[in-house]
Amino acid sequence: MNAARQATGKTMQKWLISLVIVTLGVSVLLPLIQLFSRAFYDKSGQFIGLNNFVTYFSTPALSQSVTNTLYISSMTTVIAVTLAFLFAYALTRSGIRGKGAFRAIALLPLFAPTMMHGIALTYLFGNQGVVTTGVFGMLPFQWSIDLYGPVGIILAEIVYVFPQAYLILAVSLAFADYQLYEAADTLGAGNWRKFFTVTVPSIKYGIVSACFVCFTLSFTDFGAPKVVGGQFSVLATDVYKQVIGQQNMTMGATVGLLLIIPALAAFIVDRIVERKQHSAITAKSKPYRIKENRFRDFFFTLICLCVSGFLLLMMAAVVIASFIKVWPYNLEFGWQHYDFSGVAGEGMTPLWNSILVALLAAAIGTVVTFIAAYAIEKSQVWKGLRQTGYFLSILPLALPGLVIGLAYIFFFNNPDNPLHGLYGSIWILILANVIHFFAVGFITATSALKKLDPEFEQAAESMGISQIKVFWRVTVPVCTSAIIEMAVYFFINSMVTISAVVFLYAADFKLASVSIVNMDDAGDVAPAAAMSVLIVVLNIIARACAEWMAAHLKKRTTWSNQEKGQVA
């Protein structure tokens, strides 16, 4: 009996693993192969080797974008990581007040599409911006920066990548072995020395990883350069220009290949770093203790106030501008920009479409990533295939949205593909979103599953309880908070993303983020601002619901644990 159950358990595991690999193979690997092979063919399907790359690099207007993009990403990375480090240090290692509020503000940009950061900058630093005109001439001084071009893009990208860098660095800084600091004190090391010999080495992997994340995100972002790029072209806008503007798919594939390079490098480095980081903390480590230091706290409060003040200013500029009748000539308030019927938004429909896609992506994405993580983490069969599955599951980390979008055009728009029916439907948008954000959901699920003691399964197995039952009765309930986290992650990102979906939406199914780009193209900046505000509001609501559910759940489980404790 038991042996038979075990055998079916094994069969089921094999089933699951094969399914995960086939699904990911079809939705990640095959489209990618299509895309890359396309870069070596011309428009009519003739193999031309590297000719596309030769054309690309010999067209000055195009090859210029490579240098431009490298410049943007390097500047963004240096500035954003520095700021994020100071911010994260302040929040983890100093005694400043208002940490909760600072943290919440730092994460605010995550709720917004990147176009919104660009729009915010136009209202602040554009030729009619609040800052540029000295609050419409009310202040005696004016401050004009040359916004449209590299300055604008870098500023917008910094805001975009800042929360990501902050999150990574805050995690690294939170783990520290205080014994090392005590030892340093005993040896009489000064503060700076401690910083360079203890702090920096312990978080070096965090810094490397933050740098790579910032670099790739700003390297592949499309929204911000679209809005404030002016005449300054970057690779992401080049892809769009080639594919949408000139319908030159092969050149689009060529640029797409270039886009993936840093992301792939980041991916590889991240894997290596991941392996090394595990050994940094041991069971004997002591948590960091924050000593009292007035001067330090004053300094960090100042930094946190500046950074979060700027982030709030950006947000406020867009919200206020979306209510102003005619910027900058009639500063009365009104709702008219929220009526999208006369602009490229075509009414509220794109917003509803976005919500539908985001909800479905959240539901499907959560289920699929969780099952994939479960199959790979909890199975005992087919070690090699499980590793392949693991690799395929985290591979999307290395794929910029634009690359996924392009690959899907090539793969699904081919009439010979049995999945051709997906093309132009809502499902391809959902699939693109699920794959685009697959890796993070997968990693969240995996780490939650790792925490679950394998003894549960072993006990269940010896008692003859089927794996399915254990899955529903034990695994899922224990992982609920991770599951909520995954769902809200899928939802928020599907709401703000533009890069993959801009190539895939159908004529009668426009998304909110796409309509923001269209409205900005047509010069309707205020309605574009209004639509961004709506997206942010919805995302904040989604996040709040998730927090509420998680808190509720925690209360319930701790309560029942206590009760059990009493009984025992």
Next chain:
Amino acid sequence: MKKWHYPILASFLSLAVLAGCAQAPKSQSNAQAPASGGSNAAAPASGAITVYTALEDDQIKTYLESFKARYPDVKVNIVRDSTGIITAKLLAEKDNPQADVVWGTAATSLLVLEQQGVLEAYSPKGVERVSAEFKDSKEPASWVGIDAWETAVAVNTKELEKRNLPIPKTYEDLIKPEYKGLIVMPNPASSGTGLLTINGIMQLKGEQEGWVYLDKLHENMALYTHSGSKPAKMAASGEYPIGISFGYRSITEKKKGAPIEVVFPSEGSGWDVEANALMKKAEIKPEAKLFLDWAISDEAMKAYNQNFAIVSVKQESGTLPEGYAVDPIKQLIKLDLKKAAENRDNVLAEWEKRYATKSEPK
């Protein structure tokens, strides 16, 4: 029992995603796909058609009202973008056309499409009312125009006052050094307005002098935009005080209360015709023809006339939309659309070579 059905249930969970994906879109793609069978023919006015257009977003809704009143059961899927994008899309899809109808898109573009054999000749009902210069000379016609639109410059008076600059009235004024960095214009590769402005300049000055002029204009240019509307809107908000745009958009921005003066350059304006055409494809839907018939009907013309001074069917009332001069036709430069269409590729290639680095990302 239990033993075998659990694993299947579990795998079904993830299979459901794929299965759901494969099935659900069928109903949708039926509505769009051209080869969805001939059943539509039986019930003429109840299908769905895909219409590609470069008309303005704020116009489309009002225009379509009378179509929807006449054919409430026909679903019209609108794909809207700037002229250059729509043209590129139609050319790229020429082997597998997605659109059924092209509506309100530059005649110079439709002439290129006609040359490529993408269009199906069809003379809509009432085509005889359309003035000869607004439609294809052949019978049946490959394209039929609905209105003409022309270069206009939106000038922000407040911002120029601040700088103590006079309002530019001519093309020659625009290249004066005092306007450096204050002017925006649409990119001709993406915008029909951009292209017709350049065509007008080429016509006025001849090709060689034309490029010399554009070189100078480029010196003054702050940036080139994606759409023809954006320069007028940027001028309206004072972001850049001078926007080379088109009549309708400049006038609407002024009507909305922006401190704008609409300048039609005294040398004359470049222009183009917004025209309709039927796409050539295996199965041409009857609704597509109904749409084209409606698109030049009196009701539709009246609606166009609310926005455009020049429409292709002479209007009885003779009232001009607000903001236009007495005889808008006089403002138009003498221009051969056919020649402009033939030169389209060359002009765009030359423009790209000379000025592309200042173009806003499209």
